[in-house]
Structure formats: structure tokens, C-alpha cells
Amino acid sequence: MTMTDDPATHMDSASHMGRPRLRREDPELLTGEAQFIDDMSLHGEVWVGIVRSTEAHATILGVDGSAALEIDGVTEVLSGADLAPLWGEGALPCAWPVTDDMRNPAHLPVATSVAKYVGDAVAVVLADSRYAAADGAAAVSVDYDPLPAVVDVEAAVADGAPLVHEDLGTNESYTWPLIPNPEAVEEAFSNAAHVVSERYVQQRLIPAPMEPRGVIAAPGVASGELTLYSATQIPHILKVMTAVTLGIPEHKIRVVAPSVGGGFGCKLNVYAEEILCSALAMDRGVPVRWTESRSEAATATIQGRGQVQHIELAADDTGRVQAVRVKLLADMGAYLQLVTPGVPLLGGFLYHGCYDIAHYSFECTSVFTNKTPTDAYRGAGRPEATYAIERAMDSLAVAVGVTPEEIRSRNFIAADAFPYESCAGLIFDSGDYQAVLDKAVEMAGLEGVRATQAQRRADGSSRQIGIGFSSYVEMCGLAPSRVLASLNYGAGGWEAATVRVLPTAKVQVITGSTPHGQGHETSWSMIVADKLGIDPDDVEVLHSDTAISPTGLDTYGSRSLSVGGTAVFMATDKVLDKARLIAAHQLEANEDDLEYVDGAFQVKGTPTAAAPFAAIAFAAFTAHDLPDGMEPNLEAHVTYDPPNFTFPNGTHIAVVEVDTDTGDVGIVDYVAVDDCGNQVNPMIVEGQVHGGVLQGAAQALYEDAVYTEDGQIVTVNLGDYLVPSAAEAPVYRVASHVTPSPTNPMGVKGIGEAGTIAATPAVINAVVDALRPMGVTDMAMPASPQTVWRAINEAQGGAS
């Protein structure tokens, strides 16, 4: 395929691919017909209420449930010690031991002796209603003996810091270096004409999906089976992990994710409540359920980000960067959840951004603190990496005395350099970073904006304009299984699909990729319909239930389309291969002489001799007259393991206006040009960009999981934790530039995380750009009005 700007031109003119199509998922969601966990109920169910630590770090001296047991409907109060026999040694799983010597403290679903963060489960109440469970949990009194808490990551690695896990003797979990050629890096820095050296703080973020978590575990008393309903992104992984953790035979476990109201990575986990409800259900022989409250979600569900980054660039006198050196402190929180330790690594390969930099040095030290564990959150490691390099590139531009777009252009990987081997050892698939930037610059009308900016500066206006660039590349489509092996990840990265043609020529697609808002049903049906020449509405997509879709690795890391969608694409090809044999048999023709046009096989050049898809489907079903030795039915299964990651990229430009009297920042224009390869449904692509950009801008301007010095979290509701709404969203101007990925047959890359990765540095770079003439050179996140106002005052030498 050739490079072009219009995604639709890659596709056959009669096709659905590349054309906007409304999401078939939405009517159910919008009318309330969709069933979420909390819409379900099972006969005889018991509600769990969880007593959560109010201390960041404390010895649990005792749990007194007597007051709770007085409450109508409360049946039992269980301490961590009471529950321990249910899971024995079975601690919550961490699937990514990134180094052989990584320290991974045992993490029980309910703490027995020491509470290690505010929100840590310390006791459980069983009751006959959610209200009684909540009242009961509130009435349990826990006797704590407070211990010193470690809250800040930098303090956690200081000498004499209190220890989160006394027995480990240190707060460090692991150090992971990626330094292919240390001498070359040193040399680049000693020869550099310009050295940029910066420290950035990635605040912690609360994922806050629309639907908090929820679990129902239903036992089959006679069968020994467990059905686990969970608001999860990963029913397949959860099934394996529940089996391993609780010793329930895996074939006796079925996991169902009903409609799931967003996840952003926070539902890519195996949580205490899933294990707790499962263990209790199997033990008591009744369904056991729990629904997370919004405030509970602030500490009981993982948080994102939480890093302190040191980045240095060594550049020659023209601003060409020769080496990048990064030292990272990553906040793991109190325990390692499913992929906690791997998150910094996902960024660890990308601190050189989309630039052709020869030498690389990355080192991450991951640290325990007395806070909620961190884990994957939209972008997982890559937003952090992009933020660091994109902020640093702006500083370099200033040092060299060129514009932000010029410093980027001077350093971009050239369009003719693909496949490109990066200094961190990845092979980038395709791209034309300069073309993408040029398009963004043009759309932004940069000259005009710069003229307004200059005028406001000259006038000393209190409404200063700032322009922020962010050029990014991400590694997506997790992931080639062998690469995951080399990173010590505990699973593969393939995806499975089945395409099943029914007797009436309707099609069922079974995907191992588990949607929770992305629109898989719409996209997968378009892929299959296009290949089979049928209507997308004749294709049903089944998922999210391990009894229906037994094989899969679920949804995260912008992998669904490039891995799961490719599996669907290839399984459809397999169906067509078999259909072709049946058609050849029916038409008494040689299969090589057949072509598939508009839903029928025909003999090339003889359109009258045709075997329509419906006739083939029916013939496969009746099996009355199939080629000798052919099995009946038309169905194919494919497990696809990608040979490489995909590398979506783009340039975003944010234009902000800063009210210098108040520090208030408004995004007045936002241009996003993304290259996610070929597009199946551009409407879904655009939706992902819109949501992603706002989520990224939210880190820049609004969101912050605020902890006090003693480890109390302050932002536990959506009044204090500022998730922006549609009213705060900028008016997006979105475009794409397509370089198909050569990695997979559809040439797709992934768009789920792009906006979030790009937007944060674009917005902060814009704020800094607006205020640079006032002496501001850095900006902490979130750039709240008060923070910005203080930064201006400090830069002006005034009171802060």
C-alpha cells in the first residue's frame, strides 16, 4: 500500500472499512439496556462490605465487629486473620517480575497484621444487602498502632527512610537499566554543545472510569464450578490467575465481564475483591458480591503515573541530539499489582521519542511507598516518556534558539529510514513524522497565532498566548510473545479469534479481545463483512465470557485492532479459503480460477457462474455434497502472535490563553494529527482521539491524587478530584496521516492511547511558552490557576 492522507482510499470502494459508521453498541448503552455488574442479582447473594485502613501504615492490633453485628442484616465480621485460611499462601498475583531479583512482598487480599496504605482492606463484613454491608463496615472498629509512613518517592530512597516492608530491608523493588553503550553516552555528553537537564514530576492519577468496579462470585455447589462476574478488562487472564491463586481447577472457572463502563487500564488487574468474593463463595456455597463506591475507588483501585523523572539531552551546536540519559524513580505504592513493575519499562524504550538519537541510557528504580499501588493507566509508561522528551525538546529549542517545530524537524527519524532500529533496540514500523508535523502546523495556522502572541506580548496583555507542540511515537499492539518473554512478562501477547458461519449465512465472531467501551463489535463486524461481502449487521461479535470465548488475552495497550482485529481478519481469510473449495466443488471449477466478488465466488471472467456465500454456508451445514474428505461446517479459528509492535505517531499542537492575573489556563485551539495506520472506522478513531486528548489534558490541568505528608488521601470524590467534563473539552481539530504498518495485513497501528500520550506535554509546553517572556521555564502539573499564578509570581521575583 502506498502512503496517502486519506484513510478511505486504501479500501475497496464498496467496502465499509475506512468509512465512519455509528457504533452498534451505543443504543443499548444510551437506553440503559446494557447490563453492568450492579444491574445483576443472583438468588441468595451475600454482600461484602470492606473495612479499609484509615492509616497509611499501622500495625493492626485488633478488629472489633461487635457493633457491626448489632446492625440488622449484618451476618459476619471477618478479620484478615479469620480469612487467611481461605487463600493460604495464595497472594495476589504480579505477572511481571521485571528482574530476577525484583522484590515482591506477599500481598494478601485482606491484611492480617500491618495495614500499608489508606484503603488497604483490613476486615470484611458479610450482610444481606448493600446498605447493611456499608453500615456494617462503617461500624467495625479497628485498633491501629500507627507506624511511620513513607509517602514521597524521593524520601523513600533517602537514607534512614522508614520501610514500607520491614522484612525487605529497603524500599526499592528493582532497578532496571537499558544502556546499550554507556561509553558512547558519556562521550556524547562530554562533547555536547548543548546539554539540557530537567526534572519532571508525574503526579499520581485516579483512573475514575464511569463505572467503578464490581464483582459477583457464584459457586456451583454440586459441580464445584465458579462463575466470576467482574467489571474487568481481562476475563481470560483473571480466570487463569484465580485458578492459580485459589487452587480452583481452571476448567471449573468461568469468568464473565458484562458491560464494562470503561477501564483505562485500571481494570487490567486481579484485585483483592475478585479473589475475596471467589474464595468466600466457594467456601460458603452462596453467591458473594461487592460493588465499589466512588470514594472507595480512589484508594481500592490502582492509580496511574507517579514518577520523578530526570532527563538529560546532549546535542551538538545545531541542536541535533546525540544522546539521551534518563533516571527514573517510579512509585509502586505499597504492593505490586498485576503489571505494576512493568509500567515504567513500557516507557523505558521510548525516551528518545520520535527522534533519531544515537545513544541511549535509561535506568528506572522502582520504590515502595505507603500509598495505593500504581499500575497501567491509559498509555502506561509512554505518556510519561513522551512528556519528558517533549518538554526537554522545548528546552533544547530555547537553548539553541530555534522554534519548537524546527528542533523537532532537525531530529526526526526520516521518512525513508523505516524500518528504523532505535537506540533502545526497537524496530519502528513506518511513519513520516515531518509530514505529520507539517500538516499540524498548517492546520494550526501557526503564523497567525504567533502574530497574536507577539501582539499580546508587546501590549503586556494579561491574556498571554502559548503554543505547545508534542510529537510522539508509541509502541502499541502488545505484543510479540517472544519480546514479552525477554522482558520477563508472565504471558504471551497473541490474540485469538473464531469466525463461525451459521447455516443462514449469518456470522458469529468470537474474539478474545475484551471490549469495555472501545466499540469492538462495530469494528470487527466491519472487518468480517468487508471480506465476506455481507452486511456488518449480519455479523454478531461475541466476547467477554470465557465460556463463549475461551481463548484470549483481552484488551489493553492499544492492542485490540492490531492483534485481535488481525486475528479476526485472518480467521475470515481461513473461512474464505474453505468456502472457495466448496464453491469450486459446486461450480465444478478449479479453485484457482475463482474470484470472490460482492459476496459470491465466480469463475474469473464468467460472472454468470457464481456460488453465492449463502449457498456455500448452507452447503457446509447440510454437508450433503461437500468435496471428499471435507469436514462439515464453515468455521475457522486463528491465534495471531504479532511479529512486532506497531508504532502510532503524531504531532499535536495546543494553543492556550493564560490569564496572568489569575493563573487560569484555557485551551483555545487544539490540533491533533495522528498516524494510526489504516483506519477501520474513522469515527471510532476520532472518538478515541477526543477522549484521549481530554484525558491527557486532564493530567496537565486538572487531575491530581493528593496525599498529605502522613499518607492520607484528600481527593476521594469527584468534587475534589477534578475529572474534566465536556464543558472543559477544547474544540478539537483532528486529522490523520496514514502510513500503513507493514507488521500486520490490515496495516493498522492503534489509537486507544495516542491522545492521552500526546496531550499532556502539548498543553504544558503551551503554558510554559505563554509565560516564558515572564521568566517562567517550568510548570508543575496539574497547572491549576493557583500553581500558574505562583509560578508567575516567583519568576517575577514576587511573593509566591
Place this chain on the structure above:
Amino acid sequence: MIPASFDYKVAESAEHAVALLTEHGDEAKLLAGGHSLIPMMRFRLATPTVLVDVGRLDDLRYINADNGTISIGALTRHSELEHSELLAQSCPMMASVAALVGDPAVRHRGTLGGTLAHSDPASDLPAAVLALGGTIVARGPGGDREIAATDFFTGYFESALADDEMIVEVRVPAGGAGWNYQKFNRRAQDWAIVGVAVANAGAGVSLVNMGSTPLRASAVEAAVASGASAADAAAVAAEGLQPPSDLNADADYRRHLARVFTQRALNAAGVA
């Protein structure tokens, strides 16, 4: 976050509501739009054992003008103020402040009586009623009494209402020309970090979230009255005030914001 259990009674009339309040004393709470009370109950900051629902008293949903006074029934929704043609003509400030409260869902439930009775220093409409020099009509077992807005807000979430009293009406003088309302917040749906209401070309100025109650900026009013410029009048906006510190703003920054927005509001209200 689940409220504690409570008993629920529907009031048939304002008198019935007052009788129920009298019967149940401080155990009882009126429920109007529920958009302040129910969140408080969910966080268990309020645990009334009896809720008296006045939300269905449609005869207390009205906006009338008579002899230069606008009378608004206590159960009038914010959205009804926002879209009232009468207010747009006769007291546009009330309509425009109402339009800035929360989000559409909040404005369709929240009531004028509720927001005044709640006496949240961060709320918008109390500031408008204060700046306009309004009056609150309270009904109790002994009948109705009028309370000047300036006497109404007595402390942090506290008002001059007795436990057995209900607001039935709010009166503001028609006009208010030379008005402006500045609301500074980070998200459209949020309460003001700081707000400034100016009515009658600076004769009435009130501040939002600058102390423990919605309050009149009497120093600014005095400065305007004595002919000071907007800038000079705004300079005293925070004088003597003890604004709160929270995640959005500490006290010093709030004082600064009060000055900035007082000047902007005065300018927009026509004070040079």
C-alpha cells in the same frame, strides 16, 4: 457512600411541612431539590431521621413582579430562574447567576429556597440575593416573618431560620441595573473558588467563598459610594476577611482573586 436510614414524609402544604418540623424537631430536615442535602447524607455529614419532602409543593414555584418587587416562590428551580422572561426583563442578574449554578441536572433540581437555607458560603444565588438587598420570607408555627438577606446568613452553613421554619418566598427589588457576576472556577459544574456579585452599580457588592458565610463586601460598597475608582475599591475587597484554604486556593490566593474579580465585576457593571 450510602445514607443512613431515615423516615420519609411528603408535605401537602407549607403549613403541613412546618407542622411536621414542629413534631420532629431537629431530627427532621426539609427536602427540596435534594442536591445539597442528599450528598451530605451520602457522606453522612447529615443524618436526619425524618425527611419532609417539600419538593412537590408546586404552589411555591412562581416568579411574580409587583410594585417594583419580585417575589419568587421557595421551590422555584434554578433552571426556572435561568429561563424566566420576567427576570430577564426585570432582574436579569438573578437569571444570569442562576444559569451559572452547577450543571443542567443540578439546575433542574436545585431550588432557590434550598440554596438559601443551605447557606453555603460557596453558593452563587445567595450572593445575588445579598447584593440585590433581598428579603427572605420564613413561615413558622406562628406565621410568616421577613428576614433581610443581610441578617440571614449567620454562620458556616447556618442561617437565621429556626428548626421549625421554612422559607416560602424570596423577594428582590426589581432592577439592579449596573450589575455583574464573576464566577471563578476550574470546571463549569463546580462551585466558585471565588465569586463577586455587583448590583446597582456597586451599591451592593457581595462575595462568594471568601468567609464562613455568603457576605457583603461593605468596604468595597463604601469605597464606591465615596467615588473611588473600581481599581481602588477592588483593592479593599479582601480587607478583614478570613477566606478558607482548600485544594483549589489558599487564603492568600483567594484574597488576590477577590481583588481581581471585584475590579472586573465593577468594571463590567459600569464602575470605571
